[in-house]
Amino acid sequence: MLAQKQIAILGYGNQGQAHALNLRDSGSSVVIGARPGTGFDRAKADGFSPVSFQDAVQRSEIIMLLLPDQEISKIVQDLQLLLAGKVIGLAHGFAYVFGGIDSLPNCRYFLAGPKGAGAILRARFIEGTFLPGAFAVSHSELKPLAQDYCRGIGINPKLLIETTFREETECDLFGEQAVLCGGIFRLMEMAFETLVKNGASREMAFLETCFEAKTILDLWMKYGPYELSRRISPTAFYGGLTRGKRVVPDEARMELEKIFQEVRSGEFAKEWLEEVENGTPSLSKERERLKKSELDSLYQKMRDNL
Numbered sequence: 001m002l003a004q005k006q007i008a009i010l011g012y013g014n015q016g017q018a019h020a021l022n023l024r025d026s027g028s029s030v031v032i033g034a035r036p037g038t039g040f041d042r043a044k045a046d047g048f049s050p051v052s053f054q055d056a057v058q059r060s061e062i063i064m065l066l067l068p069d070q071e072i073s074k075i076v077q078d079l080q081l082l083l084a085g086k087v088i089g090l091a092h093g094f095a096y097v098f099g100g101i102d103s104l105p106n107c108r109y110f111l112a113g114p115k116g117a118g119a120i121l122r123a124r125f126i127e128g129t130f131l132p133g134a135f136a137v138s139h140s141e142l143k144p145l146a147q148d149y150c151r152g153i154g155i156n157p158k159l160l161i162e163t164t165f166r167e168e169t170e171c172d173l174f175g176e177q178a179v180l181c182g183g184i185f186r187l188m189e190m191a192f193e194t195l196v197k198n199g200a201s202r203e204m205a206f207l208e209t210c211f212e213a214k215t216i217l218d219l220w221m222k223y224g225p226y227e228l229s230r231r232i233s234p235t236a237f238y239g240g241l242t243r244g245k246r247v248v249p250d251e252a253r254m255e256l257e258k259i260f261q262e263v264r265s266g267e268f269a270k271e272w273l274e275e276v277e278n279g280t281p282s283l284s285k286e287r288e289r290l291k292k293s294e295l296d297s298l299y300q301k302m303r304d305n306l
């Protein structure tokens with residue numbers, strides 16, 4: 001089904017590159033839409049002939065928007081007339097749920113969201129191991145197309161979950177805020193600082209609180225919580241059981257609930273779009289802090305041997 005349709009990939013960043021290469025290797029016809037710059041040059045180096053967004057949209061039936069979520073609404077506004085009647089794809093539902101792009105004239109929408117960064121999607125496709133992912137459609141007749149697209153980019157059909165734009169958006173935002181980019185990094189950094197403050201060498205502190213965070217998560221994914229509990233030392237298991245609750249007490253559930261409700265109500269989306277409107281000052285400040293941080297310079301020193 002997908003093989004007969006021309007697909008435009010708008011944006012050749014993290015996801016754009018992986019979707020385009022995997023679709024091409026799966027036999028689909030892909031045209032890249034990119035602005036002049038990094039993505040455009042990378043697409044050329046990968047053997048594509050990138051064109052403007054307008055050209056790519058005009059030539060194609062399926063338009064995949066692989067652009068930063070906070071930019072999608074503005075870009076879609078500029079392309080509105082050309083997009084009428086097309087099938088529009090997204091890798092995440094933010095712009096559909098909170099960005100007002102859900103009702104363009106005669107458009108139908110699908111979501112194909114791999115659970116991982118573009119580089120991993122591509123690497124797993126080459127290995128033939130494939131990533132889990134989720135799909136959603138605005139019209140039920142688009143279901144086979146969305147499933148085909150997901151297969152084409154290398155999502156494992158056995159772990160392709162049917163969802164809705166809203167569910168995917170809420171889960172994705174909540175997951176990154178509470179765990180992936182919120183809880184984990186903050187905990188690693190605070191635990192690192194505690195060890196160093198108490199006299200541990202920076203290298204030892206890094207290995208215990210950061211490097212081993214990755215190895216234990218890999219084991220959790222390989223064995224599951226029960227089997228893992230039998231494979232770590234009883235001392236580690238007991239220490240975690242009795243102290244973990246102090247680090248993340250039951251009261252944290254209330255905060256998790258609040259964070260979820262901020263996502264659901266659109267309060268978070270509003271706050272984030274205001275931050276974007278103001279030129280992302282908080283992001284710049286935090287990046288500057290991280291660049292100068294002890295943890296980053298230590299990582300740079302050790303990275304080749306990790």
Ligand SMILES: NC(=O)c1ccc[n+]([C@@H]2O[C@H](COP(=O)([O-])OP(=O)(O)OC[C@H]3O[C@@H](n4cnc5c(N)ncnc54)[C@H](OP(=O)(O)O)[C@@H]3O)[C@@H](O)[C@H]2O)c1
Pocket residue numbers: 010011012013014015016034035036037038039040065066067068069071075090091092113114115116117118
């Ligand atoms: N990153 C992930 O792990 C991940 C996972 C699943 C889903 N997603 C979703 O995938 C989508 C794309 O994310 P991404 O991480 O691939 O984005 P990204 O790496 O930041 O790539 C964005 C691309 O869009 C272009 N772009 C940015 N602003 C633009 C503008 N104002 N006008 C024209 N082009 C612009 C960039 O061009 P230049 O190269 O010229 O800068 C770049 O090629 C998002 O919906 C995201 O939520 C991401």
